Amino acid sequence: MSDRDTRHKQSMQKLKSHVDDKVAAATEQRGLMMVFTGNGKGKTTAAWGTVTRALGYGYRVGVIQFIKGQWECGERERLIEDPNLEVAIMGTGFTWETQNRETDTAACREVWVEAERMLADPEVYLVVLDEITYMLKFGYLDIETVRRAIENRPAEQSVIITGRNAHRDLLAMADTVTEMQEVRHAFNAGVQARRGIDY
Ligand code: ATP
Numbered sequence: 001m002s003d004r005d006t007r008h009k010q011s012m013q014k015l016k017s018h019v020d021d022k023v024a025a026a027t028e029q030r031g032l033m034m035v036f037t038g039n040g041k042g043k044t045t046a047a048w049g050t051v052t053r054a055l056g057y058g059y060r061v062g063v064i065q066f067i068k069g070q071w072e073c074g075e076r077e078r079l080i081e082d083p084n085l086e087v088a089i090m091g092t093g094f095t096w097e098t099q100n101r102e103t104d105t106a107a108c109r110e111v112w113v114e115a116e117r118m119l120a121d122p123e124v125y126l127v128v129l130d131e132i133t134y135m136l137k138f139g140y141l142d143i144e145t146v147r148r149a150i151e152n153r154p155a156e157q158s159v160i161i162t163g164r165n166a167h168r169d170l171l172a173m174a175d176t177v178t179e180m181q182e183v184r185h186a187f188n189a190g191v192q193a194r195r196g197i198d199y
């Protein structure tokens with residue numbers, strides 16, 4: 001064995017024992033709360049990726065799209081064929097387009113009822129609250145209501161929150177927080193959002 005091979009083997013042995021220790025230490029089994037936040041691209045994509053993963057095992061999944069729900073969404077088009085997926089969409093368009101606090105609040109509360117139902121259903125394995133961070137930011141929903149529903153969800157249920165500027169209480173509650181950091185985004189160079197790539 002060359003020196004390099006020997007060193008590689010030693011370093012892999014060390015890595016393995018480190019990973020084995022961590023695996024042995026992770027004994028708890030329960031649903032997770034995850035937050036995908038930050039300014040970079042990938043939050044909603046990661047959420048739908050996890051939805052696909054859960055559906056792949058035959059689990060039931062609920063997705064609430066708080067804004068942009070009326071926009072085209074390729075993954076929803078495809079996955080909705082799965083009877084284990086339920087999608088609830090907020091009944092108004094983008095809040096910057098409607099510019100009406102009252103109707104937006106009503107639309108948000110209406111779809112939140114669906115979210116609460118899913119968050120209380122032990123048959124639902126994963127609930128995605130896509131872009132809910134803006135509902136809290138605009139004051140359409142209050143943090144206490146959202147916190148209570150998430151905290152009281154069934155122990156085996158996981159929940160994913162997406163959106164920029166996540167409320168600090170949500171960050172504090174979450175088991176896993178990932179911040180998508182923008183290094184560059186094509187949009188800023190004048191490239192249009194692309195079908196099948198951005199939505
Ligand atoms: P995606 O849906 O692609 O995972 P996202 O959920 O992280 O993106 P959002 O803030 O919800 O990001 O934006 C949704 C749309 O805006 C997508 O078409 C996405 O490609 C685009 N987008 C994401 N990040 C940026 C950015 N930093 N600048 C401009 N457009 C962005």
Ligand code: MG
Nearest residue numbers: 043044131162
């Ligand atoms: Mg998004």
